[in-house]
Every structure is written in C-alpha cells, then in structure tokens.
Amino acid sequence: MCTPGMAGPVLMTLPPPRDAATRKADALSMLATPAIDVWVATGSHSTPHLVPVSLAWVEERAVIAVEASSPTARNLAASGVARLAVGPTRDVVMIDADLERTVDVSTDAALGERYVAQADWDPRDSAGYLFLVLRPVRVQAWREANEIRGRTLMRDGSWLV
C-alpha cells in the first residue's frame, strides 16, 4: 500500500473513520453521481496508461466509452484488466476491474440509454467508439490515513458488507 496522499494525524485532526456500511453507501452514491469522471489506469508491457473519462455505473458495472483505437481500449483488449479511481484524492473509490464485454456504441440501445442518463455527453453517434463494460473485482474506499484499515469493501467480486 502506498502513502495515500494523506494528511498525517500528526499534522491535523481527522474525522473518525467511517464504518464499512457507510463507506459502501458513500461509494455507491459517488459512483452514481451524474456527470462524474473516472480515472482509468491500464497497462501494456509494464507501460502504464491513465486517462479521465466519463463514468456510468450500470447494474454494478463501470461503463466507459472510448475510441477503439485508444490506448485504453487496446490495453483492455489485450490485458482484460483496469484499475479505476473515482472521487478526489482524499475521498477515493478504487476499483480493480475485469473487462466483461465490449460493445459498439450504436448497437446496445439499453446500455446506451443508461450511459447517456448519467454521463454528460452522448457517444452513440461517434464512429469508432466502444462501450467497455468493466466488472468490479475489488473495491476499496478511503479518505485519509485513518481509513486505510478497513478500506476493502469488495473482494473477488463479492461485497464484504
């Protein structure tokens, strides 16, 4: 675990850590926020890629829309895994996810509607764009140093709380 960009308790008084149920509720609320973005980290032969893109949270899946030619789409096609971050650095929801399926943006009307309902742009007419449907495997949430303990809310695809 890396130092999570935290204000140490030496320097300031932190609010008490949230319990697991509160963290889960906060995380789900954040993931469903209209027009929210997600940092998407992917890798190719140990070279990392990272970009912010719009997020839709649809039936416990993180859905993003990217160009088929983008590093994110190509890395995910090759590796099948991504690490996602939602929220500011001191109120994060971190998701390790597997690529569940890839859909041309014009072909799955139901998914497109769900995406557009949350995101603040509409990719459905954008040639060459794909929806990538990412299945969370591990979910963690923390704010400051005192929330590192107890940060794991989902493991192996199952909620712990």
Next chain:
Amino acid sequence: MCTPGMAGPVLMTLPPPRDAATRKADALSMLATPAIDVWVATGSHSTPHLVPVSLAWVEERAVIAVEASSPTARNLAASGVARLAVGPTRDVVMIDADLERTVDVSTDAALGERYVAQADWDPRDSAGYLFLVLRPVRVQAWREANEIRGRTLMRDGSWLV
C-alpha cells in the same frame, strides 16, 4: 486519445481554449500547490496499479514518498516509468515520467526539506520509505474537449513552450 471526461460542446458552452503559455503557467502553478496529491499509475506485466500520493515538485521533478514494498515502488524499480495526473479530471496535468533516482527518505536532507515544504506530511522518520524522483518526459494539460488539441507542452523531456 481517450474521451477525456469531457462535457461535449453540444451540451454546454465551453470557455475558449487556453494558449500554450497559459497552460504551461497554470500547470507549473498547479504542480507547486501546497498539499496537492498526484495520481500515480504504474504497471507490471500489463496489470495496472494506481494510487494517490502527496506530490512535491522540485527542480522540474515530481517527487513522491512511498514504501519500498509498495506496488508503486516495485513497479517503478522494474519498469522505470510512471504516468502521473495532477488536478481534477477536468483540469488535468498529465505527466509521463521516468524514474531518475530512488533515495531512502532519511539520507538526502536537501530533498527531504523540499518535499516537506510542499507536502503536508513528513516521511523522513518512516522506516522503509523511499523518495522516488521522477523526471517528466511528456507533459500534457487540458480542461475540456476543446483543449485536447494543443495539449502537449513537453515532449522528449523538452518544453515546447
């Protein structure tokens, strides 16, 4: 290039794009912000890692402090490269960086002082922590869709502006 978490111009009116000099000044100002965090993406065999950590910007280097045993430190030791993001998703500074050097936090007093002067915690007495000094190779900055063009401010380690 992925869809950068943007509000499309169809949906709202964006402010005009900043020129390169303004973007560089804004980026340098952001990087020097006290108590700011950086998203650090690293990779190992195509498995991405991503964490937020505190940032110090010291003589055009991004300096972070992490545990030697952390995935970030191990990935960087193996691959030598990271991709960094500073700022919120719609006002980002993206940095592709090489690992220039690794220093035990207790051994380089000058670096430690510079780190502590910007970060809001002090790792110098933390056993097992390292300063990783990351040299920018490419720097990009954008806010919304209309700033994707012209986003590259540094290439091959040299400022373009």
